[in-house]
Amino acid sequence: MSDVESHYANLLGEVFAWSVSAHGDPFERASAWIDAHELDNADTYLDLGAGFGAHTLPLLRAGKRVTAVDLDPTLLGQLESALGEHAERASLHRRDMLGFLDDAGEQTWQVILCLGDTVTHLADRASVRALLQAASEHLTPGGRLALSYRDSTGFAAEGCARFIPVAADAQRTMHCLLEPIDDERAGDRHRHRDR
Numbered sequence: 001m002s003d004v005e006s007h008y009a010n011l012l013g014e015v016f017a018w019s020v021s022a023h024g025d026p027f028e029r030a031s032a033w034i035d036a037h038e039l040d041n042a043d044t045y046l047d048l049g050a051g052f053g054a055h056t057l058p059l060l061r062a063g064k065r066v067t068a069v070d071l072d073p074t075l076l077g078q079l080e081s082a083l084g085e086h087a088e089r090a091s092l093h094r095r096d097m098l099g100f101l102d103d104a105g106e107q108t109w110q111v112i113l114c115l116g117d118t119v120t121h122l123a124d125r126a127s128v129r130a131l132l133q134a135a136s137e138h139l140t141p142g143g144r145l146a147l148s149y150r151d152s153t154g155f156a157a158e159g160c161a162r163f164i165p166v167a168a169d170a171q172r173t174m175h176c177l178l179e180p181i182d183d184e185r186a187g188d189r190h191r192h193r194d195r
Helices: 003-020 026-036 056-061 073-082 084-089 097-102 125-137
Strands: 044-048 065-070 090-094 109-114 139-147 163-168 173-180 190-194
Touching (some): 026 056, 044 056, 056 065, 056 073, 065 073, 073 090, 084 090, 097 125, 109 125, 125 139
Parallel strands (some): 044 065, 044 109, 065 090, 109 139
Antiparallel strands (some): 163 173, 173 190
């Protein structure tokens, strides 16, 4: 089991949907993001790191066909439970992103999404380059790849300032601890650990 897979299995999978809901409806935010970036005019989508379906479900509700890929069975289970009448237009896969793309053969999509902090879960820069290359090979002509991530480059806080509040309610709280790492593969990037 990879570090990322273990992290979600042992900690984040059970609380991820709750944590991203702390600042409003994640489905509404995802739908607005897709609209704002003019990604709503395609028919076929690949959602890498789909999780519980923040982007997949709004696309399905809009009549799109979506292939959703994620490593975590808890999150994919939440997505599967929410599909309802849209299940026939969804294809769910419990796989790592690169493995899925390597095995996708000639299949193509008009839009490939890799949003949130998904790309930062890759092991190193070579894996990011491999993802970009593989995604480009699975886009239809004129297709688009949408990436997003939290850039912590240059983050220099020390002590308690390294703890960033993520979500809280009457029963629990979640903070993200940013720690600098010096290894060659990460450069100035910071590892995110949720507590």
